[in-house]
Amino acid sequence: MKNKTKDQSTEEKILVAARKVFTKKGFAATRTRDIAEESGINLALLNYYFKSKELLFEAVMVEKIAMLFGQLMPVLLETDLSFNKKVELVVERYIDMLLENPDLPIFVMSELRNHPDRFLEKMPVDVILRESHFIRQIQEKHPDQNPIHYLMSILGMVIFPFVMKPVFTKIGKTDEKGFKAMMKERKKLIPKWVEAIMEI
Amino acid sequence: MKNKTKDQSTEEKILVAARKVFTKKGFAATRTRDIAEESGINLALLNYYFKSKELLFEAVMVEKIAMLFGQLMPVLLETDLSFNKKVELVVERYIDMLLENPDLPIFVMSELRNHPDRFLEKMPVDVILRESHFIRQIQEKHPDQNPIHYLMSILGMVIFPFVMKPVFTKIGKTDEKGFKAMMKERKKLIPKWVEAIMEI
């Protein structure tokens, strides 16, 4: 774990720190000094390597968006799996990924608000909606219903607990370990629920 | 009640503008000058009436948190309604409220991240979990399951689309009117789905 910082190039050190600080505080509340301090490098080097705070942020943001859709896309595009199996896979992978990056959703969504158009083209929403086999499978079962309804519900059940996490953990009701255990339970529960929903 | 803009006191004008700007940009990205401009008042008056940016923000934040729970609490505490009826009511009211305040959830949740402890006590999460009749009704049906699972899923299905709204609307796939229509459909769909989920 120590090598993780020792052997890194300066550029990587800055990126590691920028990921951490930007994700935690958001773009506007982050000072370049915070990132320099966090990474142990000199403030001037940040501009030397990334030109500006904006560009450094953009680099982090692109990564985070890729994480947000990286787990989703392959499964949704897959054509050789049953609908239920895909739901299982999406839920399982997404929860695992979010347990490692709990503040990813709230970070990406709240930054999107302040940089309205800059990052939307990085999101393969069109592809999901128009080309995904997953959406087609939904349409087969519910031809007269907007398929987005089902996708929204699945993602909502998976992602929303992470958005609410600060409320539940800080309030002292559920601790970090309890939250993790709960999300592992949801890996089994959500696919069952989705199956039931699809049969209505 | 007074005329919406003409008869407002200066204090009210500032509050109206502060709600709008803070909600749209978040605390850190908001400049007191933005609020002064938006409300048409002089910058110095902001400090005259609210002492500081922090205190003005706090006033707005308290209001927004109250909105977020105001629709929820009465229904969850109610003891004379069936579980299914309560779900109907919560979904209906919450969607209506969020259609009027689409960026409320992402605002409150993302600001909570930057002001971790200051506002958590304003949220009646304990009351919901420990005293609500709604949670008890869930426990009756699923005594061996954490009742939060079901609450999370209901709220996730309702709230998550609003969190994702910028993605779907800006991408040109769904416009404002289409989104609104979809959320009205969900008022009928979600209660049916929850009913099915509860029977597993």
Add this chain to the structure above:
DNA sequence: GTCTATAACCTGATAGAC
């Protein structure tokens, strides 16, 4: 590539006239 020093600008807040 890395550092120090500083420029250039912005932001919250207040003093003081009216």
Add this chain to the structure above:
DNA sequence: GTCTATCAGGTTATAGAC
């Protein structure tokens, strides 16, 4: 209560030495 002018402090970014 409201305005203008301005201060004090903080922020990004860069120039220039090493």
